[in-house]
Amino acid sequence: MTKAKPAHQRILLKLSGEALMGDDAFGINRATIERIVGEIAEVTGMGVQVAVVIGGGNIFRGVAGGSAGMDRATADYMGMLATVMNALALADAMNHQGLVARVMSAIAIEQVVEPYVRPKALQYLEEGKVVVFAAGTGNPFFTTDTAAALRGAEIGAELVLKATKVDGVYTADPHKDKTATRYAKLTFDEAMSRNLGIMDATAFALCRDQKLPVKVFSIFKPGALKAIVLGSDEGTLVHA
Numbered sequence: 001m002t003k004a005k006p007a008h009q010r011i012l013l014k015l016s017g018e019a020l021m022g023d024d025a026f027g028i029n030r031a032t033i034e035r036i037v038g039e040i041a042e043v044t045g046m047g048v049q050v051a052v053v054i055g056g057g058n059i060f061r062g063v064a065g066g067s068a069g070m071d072r073a074t075a076d077y078m079g080m081l082a083t084v085m086n087a088l089a090l091a092d093a094m095n096h097q098g099l100v101a102r103v104m105s106a107i108a109i110e111q112v113v114e115p116y117v118r119p120k121a122l123q124y125l126e127e128g129k130v131v132v133f134a135a136g137t138g139n140p141f142f143t144t145d146t147a148a149a150l151r152g153a154e155i156g157a158e159l160v161l162k163a164t165k166v167d168g169v170y171t172a173d174p175h176k177d178k179t180a181t182r183y184a185k186l187t188f189d190e191a192m193s194r195n196l197g198i199m200d201a202t203a204f205a206l207c208r209d210q211k212l213p214v215k216v217f218s219i220f221k222p223g224a225l226k227a228i229v230l231g232s233d234e235g236t237l238v239h240a
Ligand SMILES: Nc1ncnc2c1ncn2[C@@H]1O[C@H](COP(=O)(O)OP(=O)(O)O)[C@@H](O)[C@H]1O
Pocket: 016, 017, 018, 055, 057, 163, 164, 165, 166, 168, 169, 170, 171, 172, 173, 174, 175, 196, 197, 198, 199
């Protein structure tokens, strides 16, 4: 049997918090997380180095807290703590499935997870461990999409894979506009000038400046992650 050769050696996978909910209304769905981890294990098994940035929207979103009257920065710190919880759950599921996962946090919370130290993260990746980046960028007023762009650039990832509820970037939000059509690929400038809300402008701008391409694909489609790693034209490619 010939072994499929991956098109990428090091990737940064962004998982939205909502991806972990599965069909639940909030929180973390165990079956869903195990399925996602199974897919990650498939690509690490091909020798691909995988780092993950995990969101927190299934538990808390700073924007929502802010709009309900909370101080926005305080709400954002709560959102970052939510991503730490998701990271712990994800790493736990990874360790159960035979991967070796390390969580690194952008905010100091040392009794719980180790701090983010770039050379350490690179060392883990080279050792074949999966690194889960928690607490976003460590700063309020940012998102985990921006954290994905930032960490992706820092670790020299060849591609950011944004796993989401939709199977690519559309001409409009497909959850709101049924006539929206999907792009096979487009540039960061096009995505930003057309206000395509799939990622925030800060994340897009950082990826554009660093020439770090982003693949947007559906978390619900089994095998999509592996297909992208093997170089198939799954999802939407956003490029410089
Ligand atoms: N032009 C667009 N193409 C695709 N999805 C879009 C677009 N504009 C907005 N979206 C929304 O972006 C969401 C994907 O982003 P994601 O980070 O997973 O969600 P969230 O920010 O809610 O966690 C989709 O669920 C979709 O409803």
